[in-house]
Amino acid sequence: MTSTTNNLSLTDLRLFAQQTLTMLSEQDVPDTPEAHASRDRVQALAGELASRLDAPVTIGVVGEYSVGKSLLLGTLLGRPDLLPVEASPSTGNITVLELTRGAPGSTTAVSSTTDITFLDEERLAACVGAILGELIATVDAKHPQLGAREMLGGYNPVTDPRGWAPFEAWYPRLWPSGTGPVAFETISAAHRDAVTELCRIRDAALSQQDLLGKPIGVATESIRAALVLEAARRTPQTPPKRNVQPFDMAQLKQEKTAPDALRRAFPLIERVTQAVTLSPDHWDIGGLTAEEHSVRLLDFPGIGAAGSYGRDTFLSRRELVNVHTILLVLSASRAESKGASAFWDMLTEDGRQPQALASAALVAANAFDLAKPPALSQYPDGPLPLEKLLPHAAEINGVHVYGNKFVARREDGIVVVSSIGAIRAHQLSYTRTSPETRDRISAALRDLDPPGTRRWEPIAARLAAAEPDNAWTPRLRAYDEDGGITRLRTLIVQHVRRHGVAQKLERAQSSHHKLTRELAVLRGHVRRAGGGSRSEEYRELSRKLTEFRRLLDRMLPALHALRDDGPPGGADGGSDAREAGGRPPQRGETAEAVRDEVFDWREWQELLSRAERDRHHLVPRSEPPSNQGIRLIVRPTHAAGARTAAGSGTGGDSASADSTEAFLDKFRSLIERRTDEGRDQLRAWFENWAAYWREEFGPLRAWMAEEATDAALTELFTRLRGSTQKADHQLNHLWTALDPVMATERITDLLSAPGPTPEEQRARFPARSPHALPWHHRMPLLDPQSEERERHPRSVVQLRQNTADAAARLVTEYLGRTLARIEKDLVALYTKAGEYLPTETEVRPPRPSFPSPSAAHDGEEGPEPDQPIDVLVRAWSTD
Template identity: 65%
Template sequence: MTVFKKDPSLAELREFTHQTLTMLSEQNIPDTPEAHESRDRIESLAAELDARLNAPVTIGVVGEYSVGKSLLLGTLLGKPDLLPVEAGPSTGNITVLELSRGEPGRPTTADENTDVAFLTEKQLAACVGAVLDDLVRVLDERHPHLGAGVALADYNPVTDARGWAPFEAWYPRLWPAAGGPVAYEAIGAAHRDAVTELCRIRDAALSQRDLLGTSVGVSRKAVGAALVLGAAQRTPEIPPKRIVQPFDTGQLKNSDTVVAAEALRRAFPLVEKVTLRVEVSPDHWDLSGLISQDTAVRLLDFPGINAAGSFGRDTYLSRRELVSVHTILLVISAVRPESKGASTFWDMLCEDGREPQGLASAALVAANAFDLAKPPTLMDVPEGPLPLRQLLSHSAEVNGVHVYGNKFVHHREDGIVAVSSIAAIRAHQLPYTETSSETRERIHKALADLDPPGAKRWEKIADRLRRADETNPWTDRLRAYDNDGGVQRLRLLIDHHVRRHGLDQKLERARGSHRKLWRELSLLQRQVHRAAGGEQPEEYRELALRLGEFRDLLGLMLPTLYQLTTPAPRVGGADGASYAAELGGRPPRREEIADSVRDDVFDWREWQELLGRAERDRNHLVPRSEPPAQGGIKNLPRPGRTAAVAAQAPASEESADVTLTFLDRFRALVDRRTGEEHDQLRVWFDHWAAYWQDEFGRLREWMADPATDSLLNELFTRLRGSAHRADSQLNHLWTALNPVHARERVEELASVPGPTSGDQENRFPMRAPHALPWDHRMPRLEDQRSEERERHPLLVVQLRQHTADAAARLVTEHLGRTLALIEKDLVALYSKTAEYLPRENEVRAPRKPLGTEPHSGGDGAGAAEVPVEEPIDILIRAWSDD
C-alpha cells in the first residue's frame, strides 16, 4: 500500500481533504457497483475528517450524579447559576457550552436562547435498541420464564412495522399478579424502572410532530425549567399506561415560558443535546490564550451516570458523544472519591477503542466539595517535616483523592486538583441569583459552614509537607484550595492541558478518520486502473480488489507488530509510530510498569518504619533494635496445637532489621507483579485481536464464500504450481484473517512462570539471610564515624532504591521476553501472509488458448497506448511518502 507522508499536521490534513473532494469531482468513476460504493465511502470519510478537523477542542465534564458537576462548571466560568443546579440529579442531557471571550469589566453572560437538538429516527432506534437489548439479556439470564427473549428478540419498536404493540403486550409481565411464573418481589425494581423509561420514550415519540432530527431554538429559562430529571420516584405499582400529548416546534418556541417548558418536558426523552453560547468574562478566566483558529474550545456537561430516573438513555447519549471528546475532566467527590459512575465513564472510553495510556494523558481530575474535608489533628505525629505517607494515613479524604485520582491520570500528579465551588463562590464574590430558592438556601448554608474569610485551614500542613519533600504534589494543591477553593488552579490546569495536549488529541482523532480515507482511496485507485485495462472478467476484478484490500490491511498492521517491543512514544511527540500504534492498541508499556513496581517497593511499611525510627532518634540515625525480652509470660498454645508445635513458631514478628524480611517482600512482589503483567498482556491481546478480527470481517465473509474459495484455489494452484501448496497457503491466509485464533498461543506464552526463586535471590541487592547494621545482634564498630555511616538513614534510602530498581528490572525483563516471543509469532504469521498474497499483476484470469482471439500487439493501430495519469493518481502521488 502506498504510504501517506509522515506526521501530517492539521493544516496538511485540511488541504488533503480539500484536494480529495476536488479529485472526486474530476475523476471518472468506473461503472461498477464496488467503484460507486467506494466513491460514496470516500465522500463520507472526507466529511467525517473535515468535521473532526474543524471541531473545537472538546473537554468532556463527566462523573457520577450529585458530585456537583454543573455548579462547578458554572463557577469555573464565573456564573454559578449558568446550569440547572438542584439537590438531586439535574443534568438530564448533554449540555454543550460554546465559549467565547467576553469584554473586560463585564460579567459572564449566556445567550437567552439555546439550540435544542433532537435525536434522528435512526439515533432514536439505536437508543431504544440499546436499552431494550440490555433489558432482554438480563431478564433472560435471571428470569427466563418472563419470556423477554421470546417476545422481543431482534425487535425494535421504532423501526418495526408493528410499532410498540409487541412491547406493550409483553411488559405487564413485570408487574405479575399472584400466582404468576415469577413473583413480583423476585423481579428487581431496576427492570421495571427500565421499562418505565422506555414507556416515557414511547410516549414522547408518539407525541412529537416532525421534531426528530431537527434543532429548535428554545429560551434558556424554559430549558432550565424542563430539562431536569424529576425527583426520584417510587417504581410504578402498576404497568405505565400510554400517554400521548402532542407537541411541536410552535409550542417549544412559545414566548410563555410555562408553555414552552411543559412541551420541552414532554419532549425530554427525545433530546440529544442542548447547546448554549457563553461569553466568559476575562476577569474570571481569560480565554484569549486558548481560543484561536485551531483551538476553539467547548465544554460538554454530561448527564450523571446512575441518576435516579435514567436507566440507559443517558449511557447511550454519553457513549455516542464521548467518541469525539479530546480531554476528560473527571469530577469526583472529595469525601467519597471512589464511585461507580466515574469508573463507568472510564470503561466506556476504553471500550470505544481509547488506549489507557492515551486516556491518562487526556484526563484531568477535580476532587470537588473539598471544603467538607477536615485537616487531621496529627496529634500522634511529631512536629516538623511531615512525610506525605503520614498525612495519607491520617486523612481519609486526602488519601482517597490521592489513590483514586491517580487511577485515572497514572501518577501524572499535575492532573489532579482539589476544588470547592462554595469556597470559590465566596472568594470571587460570584452571584447565584438565578438558582432555585432551595438551591440558594443550600449555598447560603454551605457558605456559613466555611472557615472565616482569610483563614488558611491547610497552610500548616502544606508547609510541613513542603519541608519533608519540596516536590510533593499536595503542598501546591492544598494552598491553591486555601487561596480560592482551587478554581483558579483548575483554570490554569485546563489552559496548560489544552495548549500542551489539546491539538495532539484533536490530531489523534482526525488521523483515525484520515487512515480510513487513505485506505479507501487506494481501493478506488485500483478499481480505476482495473477498469482502464478492461479485459478482466468481473470475478477476477473482485478477486484483485479483495486481495488488494488484504494487502493494505497488512501494510497497516505489520509496522505496529514490529514496534511491540520498542518503547512507546510519549503522547504529543513527533514520532510517526504513535498513530500506527493506535491500530489495536499498545501492549503494557515497560517504562510505566517499572515506575509502578518501584512505587510498590517504596510503599513497603518497613522503609517507613526505619526512616521513622531515624526521625525520632536524637542523632537522626536508625537506632539499634532491642533484643527480645527474656522471661515474662509464655504464650499459651491455641486449641488443637500442641506445646511442641507452638514452640517451633517464630519467636518474633517479621523485622525490618534482617534482610530475609525484605527478600520475602521482594519475592512476593515480583511474583505478584509478573502475574499482573501477564494478565495485562492477555487484556491487550484480546483488544488487539478483537480490533483486527473486526477489520478483517468483510474479507473473512468474502473468503468463506464457496465461489470465492473455488476461484482462489484455481488462482493459487496456477501461481504456485501444485494444489497442495495452494491449499497450504490459503489455509495460512484464512488463519491470518482470524487473529483471535492466536489466543491459545498467547495464553501459553503468557502462562510461562516468572523469575525463579533463585533468580530473585541472585538479583536481590542485599545478602540474605543477614542482619542489617541496626540489628541488635550486629557488633558495634569501634570507629564512631563508621558506626554512624552504617546506620545513617541515607543507607535505607539507597537500599530502597536498589531494591526497587532490581524488582522493576526483573518484572520488565520477563515481560519483555514474553512480549518478544508474542511479537515473533505474530510477525511470522503476518509477514508470511504478505509474502503469500499474489502481486496485483498476478491476479489475472487464465489465458485463453492461442488463436481464440485476434492478437492486439504490435506497432500499428492496435498497439497499447501510454496510460494516462488519472486525478486519483495525481492526488495519491502528491501525498505519498514513497
C-alpha cells in the first residue's frame, strides 16, 4: 500500500502499527547494543500508536485546585457528590470516568467497584526522580553549601542499590539546628515540603507488599474517605522519620482495613477508574457513545494543591499527552491563573502546536454566580458594544481576555457556568458530600437570586442590540437559564462530534511520526550489518542527502517568511506552519494587544466621564491644589502609598490625567514590559523551533555521526571539493545545521539587544512632555470656540488613538528588527547548507582506475535481498 504520511486515516495507521509489529517478529536485528535499543524503541512506539488508536475519545478536565472542578464535573454528570468535594484540596489522583448511557428514568450511578492502578517500579522511579531532580536543582541554586548535587546528583532511591539511605543522610540538612552553613530561616519551606512528599512516597514504597504495577478492584465506598490529599498543614519543624506500616492486596480488599490501607497506599496510586452510568434524563450521551469510539472523562488533580509538591504534576504530565479534548476550568472571578498555564505548558511538551491545542480546548469559567452585573452609569440604556462593557465588568473582561488565549479567539469554545446555579435549576442532590461541604453549598444556594430571575438579561439584550452576533449574549442567557450547565454539555457534545476523531488522529499521527523516524534508524543498523557493495553504500548516501535537501526545502520558505509576519499557513497556524516548527509572535497581534492595553488605561475613562458629567459636555478644568495652611508631611513608611494616592487625583501639580507626564510614564512602562514580553516570546518560539527541527534532523544526525558514514562523506566531499580542508569545512557546516540548538548562543545574543531607549520613547510619544493638557487648571483661558475645540472629548479620543498607535509601532518595530536579525543568521546557515549539499548526479562511487582482478563480468553487483524492514518501509513510502 502506498500513502503519504500526512494523510493516513485511523484505519491506515492501525494497519501500519500491526504490520510494524509483524515486521519486528520476522526481522533479524544486528547483535549490537545500539541496534537492540533501536528495536526496543520501535516496538514501544508501535505499541504507543496502537494504544492511541484503540483509546476512547478522552476529555481531560484540568484546572487549579481551588476552582470547584470536581463539583462542576459531578454536576455536569447529574451527581454533584460524584467526586470528593471539599473546601481543602481533595482529588489527588487522576480519576478516569468511563461513561455509559443508562436506561430512561434511571439516575446517574457509579459502579460498586472502583479499579485502582498502582505505579510500576519504572514509573515510580521516574516520579521520584522528577521530584528529587527539581529539589536538587533548586536547593543547589540557592544553597550550594548544603551539598545537594554533590551527595544526590545522578541518584535515584528507587533504582539505586543503596535504597533511600543517601537521601535520608542528606535531607536533615534542610532542618539545621544551631550553627551550620545555612540558617534554618533562610531555607524555603517549599524545599522541606518537597522532602516531606518524598518521605511519604518512601514510606508507601517500603510498606507495600507486591503491589507495584498491579491493578486491583476496591469497593467504591472505601475510596471516598481514603483518596484525598492530606489536609493543608504547617511544614514539619523536624526532619520526617520513617513510618513503615506494611499493607498488601488482602488489606485493600477487606472492608474494615481498606480505607486505612488506601490512605497509606495513596502516594503509589497512579489512577482511579470508575464506571459511571449516566442518566439520559440529565444528559443523553447516546449520540457520543454510539460513534466509532466511546468517551471518557479524566479528572486531573488540581495543580498547586497543598499536600502535593510534584507528584500531581508528574502524573498529569504523563496522561495529558493522550488527551484529545481539554476542558480548562477557570475561576470567573480570577480567570488568569498559574495553574491553568502550567497545564497548558505540559500540553506543549509532546510536540503539540498552539493551533492544534486551541482547537482541542474548551474553557469553562466557573462560579459565575459570584459575578455582579456592573452599574454602567455612563451607559444607562441603549445598545451596548462589548468594548464599552469590558472596562466595567471585571469578571467578563477576565474571561474574555484570558479564556481567548486558550481557544485562540474561537468564541464558541468558552462558557460561563455555576455549579450552584445548575444544582438549583435541575434539583440535584448533594447529600453524599461532607457536612461542611453541604453547609457551603446550602449557603451558596441561599445567596442566589430568586428563582426565575434573569440577572444578566438586560446586559445580554443591550449587547445583542449593538452586535447581534456577539458571543456574550447567548453565553449570559445560557447562564441565566440553568447556570450554563446545558450549554456546557452541548458544547462538549458538539466539540467531540466535530473534533474528537480529528484530535484522536492528531495524537496518533504524532506517534506515527516518531515511529517512522525510528524505523529509519533501525533500517540503517540492519543495512550496515549486511555489508553490501560500494554502489549500495552510495545509494544510501544519495537517499540521506536527498532527505537533507527535502527538509531544507521545507524549512527555508518558512524562515524567509518570518519578515512577513509568520511562516506559510497564515495567521491561523495551518499545517505548513506546524510543519515548520510553529510561528513566532505575530506583529499584527502584538500591535492589537498593545493598542487594547492603551485603550484600557483608566485615565481616558476618567476624562470622558468628566466630560459626560459637564453641562457643556467638555472636559472640565481641574481644580487648583488647596492652599489652606501648611502642607502636611507624609510619614516615611507611607510615602509610596501617598504618592500613588496623590497621583490618582484630578487636582494639583502631581502627575494626573491633566498632564502628559502621567501618560508618558504609563507609555514608557508599557513599552518596556511589552518589549520584554516580546523578547520572551521570541525566545520561547526559537526554543520550540529548534527542538522541532532537532527532532526532524535526528535520524540524519545519528546517521552522520557514525564512523562509516563520516568516512564515506569525507571521501565524497574531498573528491568533489578538491581538498580535505574544504571537505571538512563543508561537512562541519552541515553537522552544525543538523542541530539547530547549536545556534542558541547566537540567538540569545541577538535577543539581548536593548529595546527602545527613553529618548526614543519620548521622541515617539504623541504629545509634548511634560506638558499640561488643555483641561489643566494652569492652562490659560482661550476664547469660547477654542476652548470647545481643545477640551472636546474628541481631543481625548485622538490622544488615546495616537498614543496607542505610537506604542504599537515602537513595540512591533523592535520585534521586527530582532526577528529580522534572527532570520538573517538562520537563513544564512541553512542556505549555505543547501549550497554545500551535492546534487543527486554528483553522489556516485569513484571509478576504479583498472578493473578488479576478481571481476568476472562488467556491471554492478547484484542487489542485496530485501529485509522485512525494507518491505515495510517501501510499502508505506511516499515514492
